[in-house]
Amino acid sequence: MLSLYVPGHSVVHRAPAGVKLGLLAALGVGLFLTERPAVVGGALVVALAVGLGAARLPWRALAAQVRPVWLWLAVLFVFHLLVTDLRTGTVAVLRLLALLVAAAVVTATTRVTALVAVVEWLASPLRVFGVRPARIGLVIAMTLRFIPLVAERAARIREAQAARGADRLRWGMAVPLLVQVLRMAATVGEALDARGADDAPARRPRRRPAVAS
Amino acid sequence: MRWRRRPEADAETPAVALGSGIELRDVGHDYGDRTVLADVSLTLTERRVGVIGANGSGKSTFARLLNGLVVPTSGTVLVDGLDTRTQARAVRRRVGFVFQDPDAQIVHPTVAEDLAFGPHNQGVPAEEIERRVEEMLDRYGLAGHRDHPAHLLSGGQKQLLAIAGVLAMRPQRIVFDEPTTLLDLANTRRVARVIEELEQDVVVVTHHLDLLAGFDRVLVVEDGRVAADGAPGETVPWYVARMD
Numbered sequence: 001m002l003s004l005y006v007p008g009h010s011v012v013h014r015a016p017a018g019v020k021l022g023l024l025a026a027l028g029v030g031l032f033l034t035e036r037p038a039v040v041g042g043a044l045v046v047a048l049a050v051g052l053g054a055a056r057l058p059w060r061a062l063a064a065q066v067r068p069v070w071l072w073l074a075v076l077f078v079f080h081l082l083v084t085d086l087r088t089g090t091v092a093v094l095r096l097l098a099l100l101v102a103a104a105v106v107t108a109t110t111r112v113t114a115l116v117a118v119v120e121w122l123a124s125p126l127r128v129f130g131v132r133p134a135r136i137g138l139v140i141a142m143t144l145r146f147i148p149l150v151a152e153r154a155a156r157i158r159e160a161q162a163a164r165g166a167d168r169l170r171w172g173m174a175v176p177l178l179v180q181v182l183r184m185a186a187t188v189g190e191a192l193d194a195r196g197a198d199d200a201p202a203r204r205p206r207r208r209p210a211v212a213s
Numbered sequence: 214m215r216w217r218r219r220p221e222a223d224a225e226t227p228a229v230a231l232g233s234g235i236e237l238r239d240v241g242h243d244y245g246d247r248t249v250l251a252d253v254s255l256t257l258t259e260r261r262v263g264v265i266g267a268n269g270s271g272k273s274t275f276a277r278l279l280n281g282l283v284v285p286t287s288g289t290v291l292v293d294g295l296d297t298r299t300q301a302r303a304v305r306r307r308v309g310f311v312f313q314d315p316d317a318q319i320v321h322p323t324v325a326e327d328l329a330f331g332p333h334n335q336g337v338p339a340e341e342i343e344r345r346v347e348e349m350l351d352r353y354g355l356a357g358h359r360d361h362p363a364h365l366l367s368g369g370q371k372q373l374l375a376i377a378g379v380l381a382m383r384p385q386r387i388v389f390d391e392p393t394t395l396l397d398l399a400n401t402r403r404v405a406r407v408i409e410e411l412e413q414d415v416v417v418v419t420h421h422l423d424l425l426a427g428f429d430r431v432l433v434v435e436d437g438r439v440a441a442d443g444a445p446g447e448t449v450p451w452y453v454a455r456m457d
């Protein structure tokens with residue numbers, strides 16, 4: 001789930017991350033301002049066209065993003081059928097689907113670094129309050145990096161406990177996991193020091209120009 | 214002292230005439246009231262230095278002192294004449310550090326992004342970062358993994374990525390703390406070869422004694438003291454004999 005980027009050289013890949021995020025935000029607001037099925041459905045079609053057509057994303061890259069929530073969409077639809085009507089239900093589901101697909105297209109065509117740079121840029125006014133935007137960016141990147149890692153360690157501990165006969169999921173697992181994570185955090189802190197995280201320049205050097213993917 | 218060539222370093226940093234090498238003067242280190250290292254005085258100028266010793270003897274503490282990750286509670290550590298206590302940043306630019314567990318030092322989600330992290334912190338211009346990233350991807354066979362999530366790499370690839378991430382910062386020296394402990398035989402050999410081919414000066418803490426065959430100098434740490442210091446041909450057998 002965290003390896004969302006699908007390398008490519010399409011127009012969509014090369015478009016500035018800020019523009020993509022801006023359009024996504026605008027779409028998010030816009031979709032909630034309308035109740036017309038044609039508009040909402042149109043947005044979904046456009047998002048799919050951009051993703052599958054212009055960006056040449058594989059179908060499953062988008063499907064993977066929708067799969068975890070399709071059940072909720074179904075529940076939402078049924079709920080609307082019972083409480084409101086078919087039209088409202090259709091609009092509600094299509095709206096979320098359009099947003100999901102659009103968001104999936106943005107994340108699949110934009111490197112984390114580029115997204116983080118936008119977040120840093122957005123956070124830059126906070127500098128007057130002593131916030132260091134580069135830090136915010138680093139925290140986001142590190143979160144994306146360490147979630148799968150911690151999940152993996154958790155799985156390993158579960159295996160170790162299963163190997164010793166604890167076949168049910170135990171809360172006791174949290175303790176060794178916490179110990180491991182804290183120990184690793186100490187090393188991560190040192191590694192950040194060793195790799196100069198403290199020396200980060202005040203301004204992020206611009207990312208490379210449009211030539212590259 | 215032998216004269217050694219440091220092609221890359223010379224291009225980027227002005228030569229420091231005074232005290233080149235890493236010098237420890239009466240260094241001691243305590244964690245609370247526990248003395249972990251005591252009375253260490255030596256100068257490292259060799260290209261390849263190994264550090265061996267039992268678990269808990271103080272090797273990692275020694276290694277961390279060399280780039281200022283740990284500041285000694287007594288005595289002084291000088292890197293090319295720079296005091297790690299007062300010039301930690303400058304020291305860390307010169308001395309890279311590779312940890313035992315690559316997972317703890319890869320901090321960005323994808324391979325290329327992680328390689329760019331160190332040079333970015335150093336304020337290296339974007340095009341130059343890009344060049345170095347490509348070079349490292351190429352050199353360590355990671356080119357096909359450019360945009361892959363780091364957690365999908367094999368253990369050996371992760372350690373290579375960790376090493377490449379440090380090399381991308383162009384340090385003059387690199388300290389390795391048990392770089393092969395978590396690796397299988399093939400990857401241990403691979404990392405050993407990588408270390409062997411480095412043009413930088415290296416200090417390698419290890420339990421893999423055969424890694425040290427071609428080294429210039431090996432220190433044996435015992436209970437926080439340097440118990441033996443010399444050519445690997447002398448110190449390694451001495452250490453092995455003491456274990457029996």
Ligand SMILES: Nc1ncnc2c1ncn2[C@@H]1O[C@H](COP(=O)(O)OP(=O)(O)OP(=O)(O)O)[C@@H](O)[C@H]1O
Pocket residue numbers: 244249266267268269270271272273274275
């Ligand atoms: N941050 C710390 N706080 C307290 N004690 C510590 C700390 N780091 C290390 N020690 C203790 O200092 C002693 C030396 O540790 P060090 O990590 O330097 O040993 P080592 O030779 O690297 O061992 P190993 O071969 O197991 O890696 C150990 O007894 C350890 O428990």
Ligand SMILES: [Mg+2]
Pocket residue numbers: 272273274390
């Ligand atoms: Mg150690």
